Amino acid sequence: MRVEDLDIRELLEVDAERGEVRFAGRKVLILDAVAMGLLRKQLVDTFGLSAARAVLTRFGFVHGWRMAEAMHAELTWDSEEAWRNAGGVIHMLQGHLRLAPESDPLSPRGATLESSYEAEQHLLHLGQAEAPVCWTLCGIGSGYLSRTLGQEVFVLEDRCQGQGDAACHVRGQTRLEWGEALGPHLPFFQEGGIEAVLPALSGSLKRTERKLREKQRALARLARAPGDPSGLIARGPSMRRVLDLARRMAKVESTVFLTGESGVGKERVARLIHEVSARAAGPFLALNCGAIPETLLESELFGHVRGAFTGAVQDRPGLFEAAHGGTLFLDEVGELPLGVQAKLLRALQERQVRRVGENRTRPIEARILAATNRELAEEVAAGRFRKDLYYRLRVIELRVPPLRERREDILPLARELLAEAAQRMRRSLAGLTAPAADQLVRHDWPGNVRELANAMERAAALAQGRRVELEDLPEDVRQAQAPPPASGEGQTLEAIEKAAILAALERNAGHQARTAAQLGIGVTTLYRKLKQYKRRTGRP
Numbered sequence: 079m080r081v082e083d084l085d086i087r088e089l090l091e092v093d094a095e096r097g098e099v100r101f102a103g104r105k106v107l108i109l110d111a112v113a114m115g116l117l118r119k120q121l122v123d124t125f126g127l128s129a130a131r132a133v134l135t136r137f138g139f140v141h142g143w144r145m146a147e148a149m150h151a152e153l154t155w156d157s158e159e160a161w162r163n164a165g166g167v168i169h170m171l172q173g174h175l176r177l178a179p180e181s182d183p184l185s186p187r188g189a190t191l192e193s194s195y196e197a198e199q200h201l202l203h204l205g206q207a208e209a210p211v212c213w214t215l216c217g218i219g220s221g222y223l224s225r226t227l228g229q230e231v232f233v234l235e236d237r238c239q240g241q242g243d244a245a246c247h248v249r250g251q252t253r254l255e256w257g258e259a260l261g262p263h264l265p266f267f268q269e270g271g272i273e274a275v276l277p278a279l280s281g282s283l284k285r286t287e288r289k290l291r292e293k294q295r296a297l298a299r300l301a302r303a304p305g306d307p308s309g310l311i312a313r314g315p316s317m318r319r320v321l322d323l324a325r326r327m328a329k330v331e332s333t334v335f336l337t338g339e340s341g342v343g344k345e346r347v348a349r350l351i352h353e354v355s356a357r358a359a360g361p362f363l364a365l366n367c368g369a370i371p372e373t374l375l376e377s378e379l380f381g382h383v384r385g386a387f388t389g390a391v392q393d394r395p396g397l398f399e400a401a402h403g404g405t406l407f408l409d410e411v412g413e414l415p416l417g418v419q420a421k422l423l424r425a426l427q428e429r430q431v432r433r434v435g436e437n438r439t440r441p442i443e444a445r446i447l448a449a450t451n452r453e454l455a456e457e458v459a460a461g462r463f464r465k466d467l468y469y470r471l472r473v474i475e476l477r478v479p480p481l482r483e484r485r486e487d488i489l490p491l492a493r494e495l496l497a498e499a500a501q502r503m504r505r506s507l508a509g510l511t512a513p514a515a516d517q518l519v520r521h522d523w524p525g526n527v528r529e530l531a532n533a534m535e536r537a538a539a540l541a542q543g544r545r546v547e548l549e550d551l552p553e554d555v556r557q558a559q560a561p562p563p564a565s566g567e568g569q570t571l572e573a574i575e576k577a578a579i580l581a582a583l584e585r586n587a588g589h590q591a592r593t594a595a596q597l598g599i600g601v602t603t604l605y606r607k608l609k610q611y612k613r614r615t616g617r618p
């Protein structure tokens with residue numbers, strides 16, 4: 079048999095009685111081209127372009143391979159070459175494509191496809207693509223040629239009607255012949271390619287998208303306001319020190335414990351540590367320990383095996399495992415119930431976890447960062463937090479100061495947050511009026527940067543002119559009184575220190591540990607100083 083002798087009427091059998099159609103002796107289906115195009119669209123919409131490409135390439139490969147076998151079993155060929163060349167013709171006969179004369183994918187000139195059902199359907203359902211889309215056809219060609227040549231052949235497309243080219247063009251070569259150019263395409267062909275491609279691609283896509291968003295924000299910030307390259311605003315020395323320490327901590331692998339009031343930016347600092355660390359390419363996973371019901375917490379952190387509890391229908395890794403190669407950020411760690419605290423301590427000490435319902439342990443390859451906005455020392459004293467875990471966590475502690483302790487950051491942050499809010503609302507605002515700016519600095523911001531962000535969002539919505547006025551600020555911000563002067567003319571240094579300590583003590587409702595931490599001095603120093611004042615005046 080020669081290729082020219084192929085006749086579709088001899089290859090195609092329709093057995094109306096049995097409701098069967100056969101092509102070269104194999105049972106086949108005749109499917110509507112538009113319905114196939116819709117299937118493709120569903121795949122793309124549900125799983126994304128990469129996963130759809132992997133599915134369709136493998137599907138095509140199997141089809142091409144089986145067709146080559148059928149052609150070999152059914153017909154006697156003059157030569158191996160004739161059997162091989164028949165591939166293009168039968169796929170033309172099946173309606174997949176129209177090959178230009180003299181086209182041979184294995185030749186250096188490759189094969190030109192004057193029409194491709196696949197490119198046509200892609201254009202119809204998904205519009206013009208940015209890269210070649212004849213995924214099934216490449217799979218078919220690769221399957222057919224691999225079977226006939228007895229070695230792996232990869233057909234790749236470099237021009238495609240689906241991306242606006244006049245014709246599609248493909249070439250088939252072995253792995254060795256393609257060399258490095260095959261690398262990006264290989265996962266779409268490989269066995270298990272879908273499973274391999276899906277998690278890897280969607281994971282890295284998510285990471286890239288997040289990084290891109292953050293970079294865009296950081297760039298916008300840099301263009302507008304003097305800040306840190308991380309996009310975190312740190313005008314004053316205390317926050318600059320925090321960022322400097324965070325960068326240094328990024329270089330080591332130890333657990334870092336971030337403390338500070340709610341909304342001060344602990345999670346942002348944790349992200350910074352991850353992003354400047356050697357783990358930056360890995361995932362950053364965050365869990366708010368206070369937001370997950372106790373029953374689910376253990377499985378969320380450590381994973382579970384099928385049947386471990388009702389609803390555990392399949393094995394599932396926990397966040398410790400999922401953060402492999404990256405960072406796991408445990409926010410509100412003070413909210414963890416005691417039972418989970420014990421397991422967390424074991425995980426941190428032994429660097430391994432045990433999934434719920436499983437006996438064997440698995441190593442942890444994630445860096446752990448934890449945060450709390452509670453006074454954990456008090457929780458320990460009250461027996462609600464394990465002392466050993468507390469000590470284990472606070473080996474490296476980083477305290478993010480509240481906004482009222484770094485008033486220099488208030489205005490740069492406010493301007494930035496206002497600009498972001500205005501951009502979201504598509505409003506053009508030039509900034510703050512002087513009275514509004516003064517009032518922002520007066521307020522104590524108990525909700526910290528988050529509260530400031532909300533106030534700026536509200537102001538961006540309310541502002542009638544180009545600048546935010548005093549009346550655009552929330553009531554409690556407008557009511558704020560000027561803070562007591564930190565220094566007074568003619569006062570001694572000791573008097574200024576005393577005033578600052580007593581003011582801080584009052585702000586913290588007499589809580590000495592918190593006051594000492596805020597002032598950056600030890601609790602013993604604070605006791606000593608308070609005792610001195612008492613001795614001298616008879617009252618604190």
Ligand SMILES: Nc1ncnc2c1ncn2[C@@H]1O[C@H](COP(=O)(O)OP(=O)(O)OP(=O)(O)O)[C@@H](O)[C@H]1O
Nearest residue numbers: 309310311339340341342343344345346451527528
């Ligand atoms: N220095 C900063 N520069 C710019 N934005 C900041 C800064 N600090 C915090 N933010 C913003 O303030 C908000 C609160 O920050 P974040 O969630 O990191 O605080 P947190 O201390 O982790 O809060 P919580 O304890 O409630 O979890 C976020 O929107 C964050 O982007």
